[in-house]
Amino acid sequence: MTWIDELIEIVGPDGLSTGESVKAQHARDFSYHHGHQPDVVVFPTNARQVSRIMQVAYRYQIPVIAYGQGTGVEGHTIPLQSGITIDFANMNRVVAVRPEDFVVQVEPGITRQALNKILGPYGLFFPVDPGADASLGGMASTNAAGTEALRYGAMRQHVLGLEVVLADGRVMRLGGPTMKSSAGYQLTSLFVGAEGTLGILTELTLKVYAIPQLTVAARAVFNTIEDAGEAATEMIMHGVAANRLELMDEQTIHSVNVVEGTEFPEQPTLFLELAGNHHNALLEDLETCRSVASDHGTSDWTVEWDADRRQALWHARHKAALDILAASGGSHPFTTDTAVPLSALPRALRHARETLNRMGIQGAVLGHVGDGNYHIVMGINPEDPHQLDQARAVNEAVIRYAWEQGGTCTGEHGIGMGKTRFLREERGESSALYWLIKDALDPHNLLNPGKTIPLRD
C-alpha cells in the first residue's frame, strides 16, 4: 500500500485528489510568487482525520501544507517540496456560538464573511478584516490584521484557544474560552503566526464583540502625503474612537479613477471610520478629526452616516488593491508590508512614494496609518524577470528604510517564502531562537518547509 492509498483509507476516495486542475489550484496563492504543485490534495472532515494524515506524513517523511482560501501574499501555501496539501474546505463549521461568553468556536476552514453572517443575528461580530475573505485558520496562521486592527488588534489577540495537530499526529488543546489565563507557557500565541510550520490548526476559540450601535465614515483630502500621515498620527494621539484609519496616495486614487470611472480628487486621502454607542461622543470625535485635518490643510472633508453611503465613501479604499493591479496591466500583485514606529510614519510614506518615483515604477502607496503599517502595491507579471527585479528592489529599499526607523519588514502579511532572508537580517543572531523552537516541535521539518523562518545557518 502506498502512502496515497493510506490517505485514501483515512479521507475516502472523494476526500483526496491528484487531479491536475486541483493540484494547479493549490500551487499558487494570491501573489506574484511562482507556484509549485503538491503531490496530492486531501480534504479532511475532522481533526481525527488530520491527525491520521499527519501520522502517515510523519511515517513517510512527506511535507505537509495547510490550505484555507489561498489568499496569502507571501507564498505561505505554496508547497515548495510538493507533498500533501490539506485543504480545509470541508472543515468550515461553527462548532459553538456562545454569545453570553463573547466566544465562538470554529473549524479553520470557515471564512471571515461566513462567520460574520452567523454572528450577526446575535449582535456580535469578529473584527479582524484583512480585506480578502480569508479562512480563519489562515488568518490565525499568518496573524492577519487589516483595517480594524487599529482598534481591535490582530488575530493573536483574538485567539483564546486552539486545537493543534503536531507533526507526529498528536492532538493538543491550548488555551480555552476564558478571557484571561496565566496557565503555563502561552502557546496559542506561538502557533498563531507560525504559518503552519509548527502544527496544523484544527479548531479555534475566538473572542468576538458586540456590534457598535453607531458607525460614521469620513474622508479627508490633503496636499501632501506627510500632511495626511501627520494628521492621522495626531488623530490617534487625541484618542478618537477610530475603527479604521487608512491612507491612499495620489497614484492610488488615480488608479481607482481610471478603473472605476470615478472622479475622486487625485491627492493623498485619509479614510476614517469611527464607531461607538454615543452619538455626541462620535460627533465630538468627528469634530476633532475635522479640526486636525483642517490644521493640516485638508481641502475636502466628507462625512457619511448612512450605511450605503458609508460603503460608497469607502469604495475607493476597498477597490484599491484590485484597481492598482488592473491599472498597471500586471497580472499579480507584489506588495510590501513594512511597519515603523508611529512617529516615523509620515516620512516613511514620503520615502515610499519617492522610491517609486526615483525608480520609475508604477505603484500605489497605502497604509493602515493608525498603527504604522503601510504597503506599496505593484502590479507585475512575475514571468518578466525585469519587472520582478524592479519590484524586489523597491521592496528591499523600503525594508531597509523601515529598519533604519526601528521598524520591521512585515507588519501583517508574514514571512512566508518571500521574506526569510530579510527576517534573518532583521533579527540577526536572535534568529537562532526560531530554529530552537522549530526543531523542538517539527524535528523532521515536515510542516511547511522553507517558510517563515530563515534558512539554517
Add this chain to the structure above:
Amino acid sequence: MTWIDELIEIVGPDGLSTGESVKAQHARDFSYHHGHQPDVVVFPTNARQVSRIMQVAYRYQIPVIAYGQGTGVEGHTIPLQSGITIDFANMNRVVAVRPEDFVVQVEPGITRQALNKILGPYGLFFPVDPGADASLGGMASTNAAGTEALRYGAMRQHVLGLEVVLADGRVMRLGGPTMKSSAGYQLTSLFVGAEGTLGILTELTLKVYAIPQLTVAARAVFNTIEDAGEAATEMIMHGVAANRLELMDEQTIHSVNVVEGTEFPEQPTLFLELAGNHHNALLEDLETCRSVASDHGTSDWTVEWDADRRQALWHARHKAALDILAASGGSHPFTTDTAVPLSALPRALRHARETLNRMGIQGAVLGHVGDGNYHIVMGINPEDPHQLDQARAVNEAVIRYAWEQGGTCTGEHGIGMGKTRFLREERGESSALYWLIKDALDPHNLLNPGKTIPLRD
C-alpha cells in the same frame, strides 16, 4: 577560583551578597509558600553582566532565579534548589521615553509606580496594575493583569519588545517598537508569562497610553453575590467604558470595616471606574450602569468625580487584601486565582462563598468580574499544617469547579511552584508541549527549576 569568585569578578564585591539577611529576604515572596534561601544574591547593573552571570551558571550548572520586588503569590522567586538569585534592584532605569511612538523602553527592575511617575508629565501612563508595586520585569514574567486588564489587557498585550538572556548567556532581542509585527514566531509572548524559566529579561519595550481626560468612580451595593455578578456581566455586555469593574463580597467588606474602622454596608459590592474623553458619553455609561444595578436590586449607588473622593470610594477595594489578612489573624495570604467564561461568573462567585461557608473557613471573595477572574483570599499561618490543608482544600474545590465551567486554575497569578500539578491535570497530554519548549531553550533546567510547568512524567 570558585564560581562565587567568578561572579564577584563580574559584578564587583558590592554587587554580590552571601549575607544571611539578604539571603533570607530573597527566600520568600508575598505568599504563604515556604521559603528557601539562595546561595548568593547578585545585583547586576547591565545586560552584559547578566549574560556573564549566566555563562558562569551554565558552566557550573547552577540554578538561577530572576528577582524583582518579590510580590508574587505563587512562590515564583523562591529558589527551590538554592543557587544564584539575580536581583534587578540596580537595573531600574527608563532607557527611553518615546511619547510620539506611545512606547517606553525600561530595565526590568523599575516598578510600575516609578514608571508611571516618569510617564505622567508626558500625559501618558502604563495601565497594568496588579495591586502591588511590582517590577515590570516581574510583571512581564508572570503576565500580570489586575484591575485595569478589563480595558487594556494583561502584560502580554503591552510587551512589544524584549531583550532576553538565554540559559547559556546568549543575548537575544525580540520584537521592537512597532505596534504591529508578523516577523517570525512571536517569541515575546512566549517569554512573557514564562516566569523566568526560559530566559532572563534584561530590557522591555512597552506600549503606553494617553491618560483619559475624564475618570469617574461608582459603587453599587447588592443583596446577593449573584445579583452583583449578573449586574457586572450585563454592564460589560452594554459596552460601557469601564476601566475597572471589581466585586467584593460581604465578608470582604466586613474585614475592611473591622480593620479600617469604616462603616460600609456589609453586602456584596461592585466598584466601578469609567474613563474617557467625552463627558456626555461617560454620563450615559454611568446611567446605563446605574440602571443595570437598579434592575438587579441595588440598594446603594454612589458616584464620585473628584480625584480624592474617587480614591476614598475605592479605598475599601484597595485595602481589601491586606485587611483580610489582618482580620483573619493569619500571617500570610493564600489566594486562589480561577477564571471562568464570562457567563459562568455569577454562579462561580456563589460557589466560592458557599465553599468557604461549608468548610467553615474565613476568607474573602473578590473578583475582576469584567473578565471572569476571581479570588478567594485566606489569611493563614503557613506553619500550621491544618490551616494550610484547609486552604489547599478550598483552592482545589474552586479549581475543580472552574474546570467544570471550562475555566482555568489561574487567570493572572501564574503557576509558580503552587499550581504545577493543577496545570498537569488542566492541560492533560498537551502538557508535553511545555517540556518540548523548555528543553529547547533551557536544556539543563537551570532557569527557575521546579516552576511553571508540570513535573516531567
